[in-house]
Amino acid sequence: MLSVRGVKVKKRKRALIIFRLTVNGLRPDGMKRNADTKWSFSADRTFYEAVINYNLYSARKVTCNTLKNKIFNFRFLLVFMACIIVILPSLWILFVCLEKENPSVKVETQSKSVAIGSTKNLSISASDQKRGLRKILIAIVKDGKESVLLEKEYPSGNILGGGKVTRDDINLPIDTKKLGIADGKAVLKMTAYDYSWQGWWNGNITTVEKDIVIDTKKPEVSVLSGIQNLNQGGSGIVIYSLSEPCENNGVYAGGNFFPGYNGLFNDKNIYTSFFALDYDKGPGTEIFIEAADDAGNSTKRGFSVHIKAQKFKKDSINISDTFLNSKMPEFDAEITQDSKTSPVDKFLKVNRDLRSENYKKITELVKNTDKTLLWDGVFVSFPNSKKMAGFADHRDYNYQNKYIDSQVHLGVDLASVANAPVPAANRGKVIFTGDLGIYGKTVLMDHGFGLFSVYSHLNSFDVKEGDIIEKSAVVGRSGSTGLAAGDHLHFSVLVNNIFVNPLEWWDASWIANNITGKIQAVKSGSN
Template sequence: MRNIFIAIIKDGKESVLLDKQYPSGNFFGGGKVTRDDINLTIDLQKLGLADGKAVLKMTASDYSWQGWWNGNVTTVEKEIVIDTKRPEVSVLSGIQNVNQGGSGIVIYSLSEPCEKNGVYAGGNYFPGYNGYFSDKNIYISLFALEYNKGPGTEVFIEAVDDAGNSTKRGFNIFIKANAFKKDSINISDTFLNSKMPEFNLEVPQDSKAPLTDKFLKVNRDLRVENYKKITEIVKNTEKTILWEGVFVSFPNAKKMAGFADHRDYHYQGKYIDSQVHLGVDLASVANAPVPAANRGKVVFTGDLGIYGKTVLMDHGLGLFSVYSHLNSFDVKEGDMVEKGGIVGRSGSTGLAAGDHLHFSILVNNIFVNPLEWWDASWIANNVTGKIQAVRTGH
C-alpha cells in the first residue's frame, strides 16, 4: 500500500479524516505494508459537520507501475447519515401498579424508528412492539418483575436508534411488595424409588445415598437445564396480541401449591435442598382434560425434565403459558388453540408426586404470578384498560 485517504463530504465541503502514507519497498518489491486495520474517532463538532446526509469517501493506492508509476488507485464512496440526536421517548400510559413477581404494561411513543427499544426491569430486558396502533411510532412493552424484585427495583424505558444514540426514560411505577409462602416438603423413599429411575442422570459410583444424590442432581442441575431450554423456546414470540380477555384456569381443581412458594426439602428428618416453585399446582381428577388458558400458538410439546410432558403456548408480545406434568398431548407444535381448547391430559410425569397440573405464566423469560392473568379486574385495570385509554385518548 502507498496511501489511504478517508474523508467525509457534506454540503460540498470535504473534511479529511485520514491521509496516511506507507513506506515503499525496494525498486521491484512494491510497498512494505499490505494490510492495515484502521479505527477512526470522528469529532463532528470540531469538523463542523451537522446532522444529515453525507458521503464517506475512501481512496487506496499502491506502489505498482500502473499509471506511470502512480500505482493502482481504488475509490469507494458510501452514502451515510450523520445523526447525533437522541430519540425522544414519550410515555402515553398512566401510572403502573406492579406486584413483586407480577406483570406490567407500558405504552410509549418514539420520535424516530429504533430497532432496539423496550423496558429494563431489574436488569431484565422486555422489548417493545409496534403495529398495534395506527401510529407506527407507538410501542407496547409487556414487562415483569421477578419474584425477588420488590420496591426500589430500577425500571425504565430505553430506545437506541440506528446511529447508537440512546435515551433512557423512567415512568411512574408503584411496586407492591409480596411475601411468599414458605413450605417444607418431606422426600420419602417411596417417592425416590418410584421417580428417580425416570431420570437418566448418573451419580458417583461411590455414592452412599445414590437415590438422594440423584434427586439433588435432578432438583438442582436438571432444573437449571430445563429453565435454559425454556428461555430458548420463548426467544421468539408473535408480535401481536393473540389472547383476549381473562385467562381461564384448570376447572374443578384444588390449589395445591402457589407461585414463588419457597420450598425446603427434607429427607429422613434432615434438610437437603431449597428451591422456589415458579408456578401454581392444581389438582383435579386423574387424567383430566387441561384447557388452554387463552388463545395462542403452541410452540413446544415434549418431555421437559422435572416438568415432565409439557406444552408451551405463545400468546404474543412475549406472554407465554406453560402446562406441565401432563399424561398426554392433544396438540402439536404450530397449532393455534382457542381459549378453552384442550391441550392435553393431567398426569404425574416429571418430578411430580401425584396427578396434577403445574401451570406457569412467563413474560419473556421471567416467570410471573398466574393469579393476575386469571383476574378479569386486574387485566382490565392494568392491561386492556391502558391500551384502550391510549387508543381513544382518554
C-alpha cells in the same frame, strides 16, 4: 550381404570402396587421391581391409565428435539451468507478487444508508487473502471536506512474502461533535491497500463509498398510559409514542429488558410494552423506557409506577427413598453420573443442574414472539382443581431430616383427577411440545407481545407445534412426568423471559384495571 554407407557388398569380393574423409591430413596406406577429393582403395583390397582401414583412420573423427557432443550437452545444461533460475522466479513474481485481486472493505450493516449520531460505533471489516493488507483509510466526506476517522498500516512479513494480516474486523468509534461534522447527508469513504506489486509497488486499491446520514437529534418519548400499579413478581403495561421510528425500544425493569411493539394502534409511532418485575425485585427497583434510533441517539424516560412488595410462602419438602428410587431412573440419560452416584446425589443434579438447563431452554424458546396480540380477556384456569403450590414459593428440600437444597417454585401447581383434560389459558400459538427435564411433557404457548403460558407434567399432548389454539381448547392431559410426585398440572406465565404470578392473569378485574383498560383508554384518545 553387408552394407557400407548404403552400398551392398558380398563377402571377400574385390570392390572399389569410396569414402569421403572429413578429417584433413589423414591418408590411409594403399589409397590414392582422386581429382574430386575422394579417397579410394586400390582394387586389390578386400572388403574387410577396407572396413578396418576406414575404422582406423576415422577414430580421430569419432573422438572429436564425442568431445564436441559433451561440450554441446554441457552448454545446453547451463542454458537450461539459467532458464530455470530466471523463469521460475519470474513466473512466481508474475502470478503471486503481481496478483491483481483487489482487497475487500465494507461496513457491516443491512441497510443501504448508515445513520450516525453524536457518538456511534461502526463495524468495518477489511480483508485480502492473497498478499495481505497494507493499509486502510476511513473518512467522512461532507460538503467537500474530508474528516479522517482512521488511518491504519499493517506490518509486512518480508519483501516477497506479503503482509502478516489478511483480515481485520474494526470497531470504529465516531464522535461527530468532536470532529465538527454537522447534521445532514454525507459519504463514508473506505480505502484498502494490499501488498501486491501492482501499481509500482503501491498495491491493489479498493475504495468503497457509502451514503450516510449524520443525525445527532435524540428521539422523544411521550408516555400515554397512566400510573401503573405493579406487584413484586407481577406484570404491567406501558404505552408510549416515539418522535421517530426506533427499532430498539422498550422497558428496563430491574435490569431486565422488555421490548416495545407497535401495531396495536393505528399510529405506528405508538408502542406497547408488557413488562414484569422479577419475584426478587421490590420497591425502589429502577424502571424506565429507553429508545435508541438508527443513529445511536438514545433517550431514557421514566414513568409512574407504584411497586407493592409481596411476601412469598416458605415451604419444606421431605424427599423419601421411595420417591428417589421410583423417580430418579427417569433422568439417567439427562445427567452425568457414574456407578457410585447415589439416588440423593442424582436428585441434587436434577434439582439444580437440570433445572437450570431447562430454564435456559425456555428462555431460548421465548426469544421470538408474535407481533400480534393473540389473547383476549381473562385467562382460564385448570377447572375442578385444587391449588397445591403457589408462585415463588421458597422451597427447602430435606432428606433423612437434613437440609440438602433450596429452589424457588416459578409457577402454580393445580391437581384434579388423574389424566384430566388441560385447557389452553387463552388464545395463542403452540411453539413447543416435548419433554423438558424436570417439567416433563410440556406445552409452551405464545400469546403475542411477549406473553407466554406453560403447561407441564402432562401425560399426553392434544396439540402440536405451530397450532393456533383457541381459549379453553384442550392442549393435553395431566400427569406426573418430570420431577412430579403425583398427577397435577404445573402452570406458568412468562412476560418475555421472566416468570410472573399467574393469579393476576386469572383475575378479570386485575386485567381490566391494569391491562385492557389502559389499552382502551389510549385507543379512545388516539383514533
